[in-house]
Amino acid sequence: HYNKSLHSAFVKDEYVHTKLIEIYFLDNDYESAINQANIALEKYPFSSNLLYYKGLALFNSKSLELALQALKRGSELVIDNPNFKSNFFALIGDIHNDLKNDIESDLAYDIAIKLNPNNVFVLNNYSYYLSLREEKLLLAKQMAEKCNELTKTSPKASFLDTYAWVLFKLKEYKEAEINIKKALDLDQGSPTLFDHYGDILYANNNINEAINQWKKALELDPNNLSIKKKIQVNE
Numbered sequence: 001h002y003n004k005s006l007h008s009a010f011v012k013d014e015y016v017h018t019k020l021i022e023i024y025f026l027d028n029d030y031e032s033a034i035n036q037a038n039i040a041l042e043k044y045p046f047s048s049n050l051l052y053y054k055g056l057a058l059f060n061s062k063s064l065e066l067a068l069q070a071l072k073r074g075s076e077l078v079i080d081n082p083n084f085k086s087n088f089f090a091l092i093g094d095i096h097n098d099l100k101n102d103i104e105s106d107l108a109y110d111i112a113i114k115l116n117p118n119n120v121f122v123l124n125n126y127s128y129y130l131s132l133r134e135e136k137l138l139l140a141k142q143m144a145e146k147c148n149e150l151t152k153t154s155p156k157a158s159f160l161d162t163y164a165w166v167l168f169k170l171k172e173y174k175e176a177e178i179n180i181k182k183a184l185d186l187d188q189g190s191p192t193l194f195d196h197y198g199d200i201l202y203a204n205n206n207i208n209e210a211i212n213q214w215k216k217a218l219e220l221d222p223n224n225l226s227i228k229k230k231i232q233v234n235e
């Protein structure tokens with residue numbers, strides 16, 4: 001019906017193109033989303049909304065360089081909506097992280113937070129990636145704390161896991177254990193959470209329980225060689 005409506009002279013077709021793209025996203029059909037965005041951009045080349053969707057679809061289809069091009073172009077068109085502009089730089093930061101461009105990733109995240117200090121996805125992702133690199137851990141802790149404070153009425157397991165992992169990297173093992181347990185109360189289907197819980201328990205010298213948690217992680221991710229090795233070495 002949306003496609004049929006595009007042939008009408010009385011419909012706002014940019015809106016229709018956007019709705020079609022959203023439907024393709026729901027179906028994880030990123031190729032169709034990209035094609036629809038390209039069709040729409042031929043008529044509306046200065047639509048930041050369409051460029052954001054195109055960049056997001058390209059990111060999900062692992063066309064990272066093309067995604068960066070669309071997002072950088074789109075971000076330049078956003079003038080008076082700092083929250084929306086923050087989302088562009090958040091995604092640019094994610095892409096640079098995937099490309100192992102740490103400096104560019106951090107710069108993009110810094111801009112995103114400056115534009116919207118309460119962008120919880122940036123606060124979470126930025127702090128988690130810093131923890132993996134073991135860099136700027138105090139900054140990572142501040143961001144993770146703020147992220148979880150902003151979402152305390154509707155907590156997210158992934159955000160709590162990030163906070164726990166930052167605390168683990170800072171060797172604050174007791175606080176790390178408290179927060180990873182909160183994450184597991186919300187999500188029992190993530191091998192990463194059980195793996196992190198095992199690592200935290202191991203750091204707290206609770207070896208047997210750490211092995212139990214790693215085994216739970218392995219049940220959810222049977223081909224994970226890193227978890228297998230931890231179990232074998234400690235049993």
